[in-house]
Amino acid sequence: MSNASSTADDILACARSLIIAGGYNGFSYADIADVVGIRKPSIHHHFASKVDLVRTLVARYREEAQAGLAALERNVADPAEQLKSYIAYWEACIKDATAPFCVCALLASELPILPEEVALEVRAHFRSVSSWLASVMERGRRQGRLHLSGTARTEAEGFLATVHGAMLSARAYGDPKIFGTITRPLLDRLSTRH
Amino acid sequence: MSNASSTADDILACARSLIIAGGYNGFSYADIADVVGIRKPSIHHHFASKVDLVRTLVARYREEAQAGLAALERNVADPAEQLKSYIAYWEACIKDATAPFCVCALLASELPILPEEVALEVRAHFRSVSSWLASVMERGRRQGRLHLSGTARTEAEGFLATVHGAMLSARAYGDPKIFGTITRPLLDRLSTRH
């Protein structure tokens, strides 16, 4: 194992950024081949089909996301600070434009035409992020660190939706700052010291 | 004029629902031809190119949206009720599944790979809806009918983002009810009688 065959990783990384730009039908094997510096059919050596490639890509994205949230749980004690860090992460992604959109949020918008195997992964991502958010909300309320208007679940869904919408607005306006403009009041409203 | 040539309208309507399902690259002329009951090249008689078709489609969508908002201004006096009606409109769209997503919100997610002519229309839609929302927020505050935490502009952007995110969540969970679950607290928070 170790840092073995980086080509497969390069293909995944390239496909990820192409999906972030234009979704499942927004890129081709030829696009990847050009960037990675490999011939088109060689991609099939690493991933049997496009569905296989994207399913793997989303599965890995989900692993990274889970790992990121787990790290947040370990390193940040306060629920309010956890939400702030989550927002700050995306704010940084959008600002430096490396990955200015959640892969699963983008794919979710195309769900009706997505291959079922990919769709399953995308739906699972929404469930796991929203249930993490709900657990943060619940803990924040118990500890008196977050002020919830409704149930933890409702607050979590509203939070996630606003973050996704803020990504979309940042893209639509071509202005990274709008993400912060939208999410800051969201955090303010939840934090107890208002 | 009058109810002339419905074929062009049929093509636009069909393309619209296909775009709502999977975005700009999620449909082809062949798909439209199948549904409309026409041969593929006949579409070119009505729309010179795919870009032309989609640009026309989005322009018409924008006109309808503007007309809808104007009707809301005419028929509903109270700003809080205007927001409620706006939400109710989308809730109905999502529930009966005829057009469960905003055309421009979906296209906005693919902005980086959209033809420039289409991208311009999409960006314009965001600006006009958000400026309408801002004017409703401002009026609501002046009339003491809406309780804003920040500026009218900020509230409008947050409102729009949450609505878009709620559409996405409804799609991701395959559950129309989640749209209401997310947007109801949004309205409650803004309405003065909380």
Place this chain on the structure above:
DNA sequence: GCCTAGCTACCTTCCAGTAGGTAGGTGGTC
């Protein structure tokens, strides 16, 4: 006689995917 709204037939380009080959490396066995 011209316009409208279709049609068939065709073009080029691109798409994901396949077939079959090669160069270089690894491990096993006599």
Place this chain on the structure above:
DNA sequence: GACCACCTACCTACTGGAAGGTAGCTAGGC
């Protein structure tokens, strides 16, 4: 250590089909 079997990671050449689009025809209406 020579030979062999097998593997990985690519390659070239190609296929069938779908993409958007073009050329040129025809039937019917004002």
